[in-house]
Amino acid sequence: MIESSEELLEENDSKRKYKRGKIRDKNLEIILDAARDEFVLKGYNGASIQAIADKAGIAKANVHYYFKRKSNLYVAVLDEIIQLWNDYFDDIHVEDDPAEVLDHFIRQKVELAISHPKSSKLFAMEIIQGAPLLKDYMRNKMRPFVRKKSEVIEQWIHQGKMREIDPAQLIFLIWSSTQHYADFDAQVLTIMNRAEYEPEMIEQISDFLSGTILRGVGLEPPVKV
Amino acid sequence: MIESSEELLEENDSKRKYKRGKIRDKNLEIILDAARDEFVLKGYNGASIQAIADKAGIAKANVHYYFKRKSNLYVAVLDEIIQLWNDYFDDIHVEDDPAEVLDHFIRQKVELAISHPKSSKLFAMEIIQGAPLLKDYMRNKMRPFVRKKSEVIEQWIHQGKMREIDPAQLIFLIWSSTQHYADFDAQVLTIMNRAEYEPEMIEQISDFLSGTILRGVGLEPPVKV
DNA sequence: GTCTATAGCCTGATAGAC
DNA sequence: GTCTATCAGGCTATAGAC
Numbered sequence: 001m002i003e004s005s006e007e008l009l010e011e012n013d014s015k016r017k018y019k020r021g022k023i024r025d026k027n028l029e030i031i032l033d034a035a036r037d038e039f040v041l042k043g044y045n046g047a048s049i050q051a052i053a054d055k056a057g058i059a060k061a062n063v064h065y066y067f068k069r070k071s072n073l074y075v076a077v078l079d080e081i082i083q084l085w086n087d088y089f090d091d092i093h094v095e096d097d098p099a100e101v102l103d104h105f106i107r108q109k110v111e112l113a114i115s116h117p118k119s120s121k122l123f124a125m126e127i128i129q130g131a132p133l134l135k136d137y138m139r140n141k142m143r144p145f146v147r148k149k150s151e152v153i154e155q156w157i158h159q160g161k162m163r164e165i166d167p168a169q170l171i172f173l174i175w176s177s178t179q180h181y182a183d184f185d186a187q188v189l190t191i192m193n194r195a196e197y198e199p200e201m202i203e204q205i206s207d208f209l210s211g212t213i214l215r216g217v218g219l220e221p222p223v224k225v
Numbered sequence: 226m227i228e229s230s231e232e233l234l235e236e237n238d239s240k241r242k243y244k245r246g247k248i249r250d251k252n253l254e255i256i257l258d259a260a261r262d263e264f265v266l267k268g269y270n271g272a273s274i275q276a277i278a279d280k281a282g283i284a285k286a287n288v289h290y291y292f293k294r295k296s297n298l299y300v301a302v303l304d305e306i307i308q309l310w311n312d313y314f315d316d317i318h319v320e321d322d323p324a325e326v327l328d329h330f331i332r333q334k335v336e337l338a339i340s341h342p343k344s345s346k347l348f349a350m351e352i353i354q355g356a357p358l359l360k361d362y363m364r365n366k367m368r369p370f371v372r373k374k375s376e377v378i379e380q381w382i383h384q385g386k387m388r389e390i391d392p393a394q395l396i397f398l399i400w401s402s403t404q405h406y407a408d409f410d411a412q413v414l415t416i417m418n419r420a421e422y423e424p425e426m427i428e429q430i431s432d433f434l435s436g437t438i439l440r441g442v443g444l445e446p447p448v449k450v
Numbered sequence: 451g452t453c454t455a456t457a458g459c460c461t462g463a464t465a466g467a468c
Numbered sequence: 469g470t471c472t473a474t475c476a477g478g479c480t481a482t483a484g485a486c
Contacts (some may be wrong), residue, residue, distance in 0.1 A: 216441030
């Protein structure tokens with residue numbers, strides 16, 4: 001269990017960029033992939049280095065060669081996820097059309113969640129358990145993100161373009177409703193009696209969420225081409 | 226790790242109702258409370274019987290006296306949670322007013338989530354990890370629940386009382402958006418710069434979710450008294 | 451970089467006195 | 469019902485040959 005904050009301050013092995021090489025890069029990738037799978041499926045403590053090594057097709061000691069400590073490997077996996085998320089955040093401006101922006105944001109989040117369900121799940125599990133490793137990230141990255149978007153939304157409201165709502169709540173609503181399809185896929189798919197998401201269903205989900213949320217805040221969903 | 230379904234078929238110690246007693250009941254309660262806390266905080270594998278015993282104020286061997294296996298204790302905790310949720314499900318009828326029913330459902334879910342965050346979290350973690358223990362519950366209880374509500378919503382749509390949407394998606398939206406405040410409290414509170422939820426904030430959340438979702442599906446939120 | 455062997459620790463579970 | 473002592477197994481992590 002990672003409990004003390006000391007662990008976080010330790011060197012994160014995967015970041016030693018000065019030591020490069022094809023073999024190294026390939027191995028880092030397969031280890032990280034295998035680790036993500038194991039951590040999601042079994043949780044941090046339930047995942048064993050042995051199982052990760054087996055899944056990656058290498059010897060257990062070799063995992064330790066790349067990641068000295070299990071906690072370092074875990075942090076590296078989380079880092080990858082945060083990197084992925086950051087790439088998807090785009091800027092919004094007051095001049096933009098609110099309906100277009102929110103529609104695009106919702107569709108983007110649905111796509112990201114469903115195309116990377118394991119990343120979404122691991123992130124969720126971390127936050128549910130109190131976000132011991134992500135408190136800093138949320139304070140330094142997500143809070144400014146929410147604040148920045150909120151300012152723009154606030155101005156749209158001022159201009160009478162949409163209903164008077166709390167912008168932060170709107171962002172939470174978009175986050176929760178979109179991630180739900182990745183995090184709770186076992187529930188959603190069981191209830192809908194499906195084995196997996198199909199492209200047609202993903203579009204239905206996006207249409208529903210965009211349509212409902214936009215109308216909910218007084219916007220008319222953009223017509224699709 | 227609980228992997229095989231054999232575990233699930235084992236006798237669940239806490240259900241031996243034939244052996245009653247004040248001491249027994251009291252101990253079962255404090256053990257289950259402590260276990261819920263530990264399991265949420267550390268995950269199934271990260272939670273140790275020792276830590277649960279300490280938190281409950283009894284000896285480790287005594288936990289095993291009441292729950293022969295760790296997995297039995299875990300199942301007992303999940304059982305309790307499902308019991309709690311089932312108590313909150315109420316019936317809806319075609320004659321009811323859609324806005325009233327959905328508004329009530331949303332407020333009820335917010336209240337339940339925020340008053341029992343640990344239960345909500347443990348349930349979420351179980352589903353995220355693939356719901357190994359809850360697949361049956363979802364098939365036998367939640368699917369019929371969704372189907373039953375969907376039929377009524379379908380008729381409301383037919384009567385022109387609300388927009389044409391997929392009722393199942395609406396239920397997912399309500400589930401996800403309400404549970405989010407319990408499961409992701411670490412994120413929500415950090416971003417909103419609060420230590421905990423206050424009654425005033427809970428009402429704001431309910432108002433926003435009910436207002437937005439209801440308007441989103443073409444209903445006018447009921448006026449508050 | 452890779453692999454085998456093993457140290458050292460913690461954990462779930464049980465035995466048995468009270 | 470409670471508690472101490474202990475066992476057996478699994479885990480992370482390391483040493484050291486190749």
